[in-house]
Amino acid sequence: MPKYTVPDFEAMQGKQKIVMLTAYDYAGAVMAEAAGVDLILVGDSLGMVVLGYESTVFVTMQDMIHHTRAVKRGARETFIVVDMPFGTVQTGLTDALRNAVHLIRETGADAVKIEGGEEVTPIVRHLSQSGIPVVAHVGLTPQTAVNLGGFKVQGKTVQDAQQIMRDAQAVADAGAFMVVLEAIPAPLAQKISERLKVPTIGIGAGPHTDGQVLVYHDLLGLFDRFTPKFVKQYAQMAKLGTEAIQNYVQDVKNGSFPGPEHSFTMKEEVLSRLY
Ligand code: KIV
Ligand code: NA
Numbered sequence: 212m213p214k215y216t217v218p219d220f221e222a223m224q225g226k227q228k229i230v231m232l233t234a235y236d237y238a239g240a241v242m243a244e245a246a247g248v249d250l251i252l253v254g255d256s257l258g259m260v261v262l263g264y265e266s267t268v269f270v271t272m273q274d275m276i277h278h279t280r281a282v283k284r285g286a287r288e289t290f291i292v293v294d295m296p297f298g299t300v301q302t303g304l305t306d307a308l309r310n311a312v313h314l315i316r317e318t319g320a321d322a323v324k325i326e327g328g329e330e331v332t333p334i335v336r337h338l339s340q341s342g343i344p345v346v347a348h349v350g351l352t353p354q355t356a357v358n359l360g361g362f363k364v365q366g367k368t369v370q371d372a373q374q375i376m377r378d379a380q381a382v383a384d385a386g387a388f389m390v391v392l393e394a395i396p397a398p399l400a401q402k403i404s405e406r407l408k409v410p411t412i413g414i415g416a417g418p419h420t421d422g423q424v425l426v427y428h429d430l431l432g433l434f435d436r437f438t439p440k441f442v443k444q445y446a447q448m449a450k451l452g453t454e455a456i457q458n459y460v461q462d463v464k465n466g467s468f469p470g471p472e473h474s475f476t477m478k479e480e481v482l483s484r485l486y
Pocket of ligand 1: 233252253254255256257294348391393414424425426
């Protein structure tokens, strides 16, 4: 299957759901591509699920570049979106463009993602007009979660819901080709999805968006710190992994690993001539 391009995602609306998954390394990207996800996000959730930070604000350009390169090597036929880390777009349009170009050039990613609504529309417009495909991200925006009361559902009041609708419309009007809606009520996400011409990708935004995204470690049960309500765990890999490692520890301790099937032999005549 040839790799998708930006217009393909718009064309999928109303015909088939768009499936996005995060990945952060070669092995994860290989699995995501083999499983048939439509696009991969190298999210700055990297900071939390892979690097163990308490927040995504500690993630750097170098972190994103390092990991996105690995993802690219594992998923050459899949459209890749890379998150612009905290602080890399807020210091002016020139910096934002320079950082976006740098990310794309260094990694081979196809698009960048920027958190924020109305306040980031000049950046979204500048990057889009410069030829960089931009994915927007509104609702719960983890880089500024401290201002939003933590990792909580957004848009519960008339005022907040109205603002999220304005945010989504504004970033789409500014040229974003896709909008991620995070942690908002399902009916609000539905309303936004009906209004926007570009596809919406939900996470904790109900079933009516044009697509869904999940964090790889959440889907596979690899992240132990917390599991948001909107996560469906398709496996308990942390549990499986710990059990497997326990078996390894036990086998080495009691001498049952490595067995003959894991060991190399040597000709007796060679061995006998050693002194
Ligand atoms: O960083 C990330 O994984 C994200 C998704 C949750 C949308 O931004
Ligand atoms: Na992110």
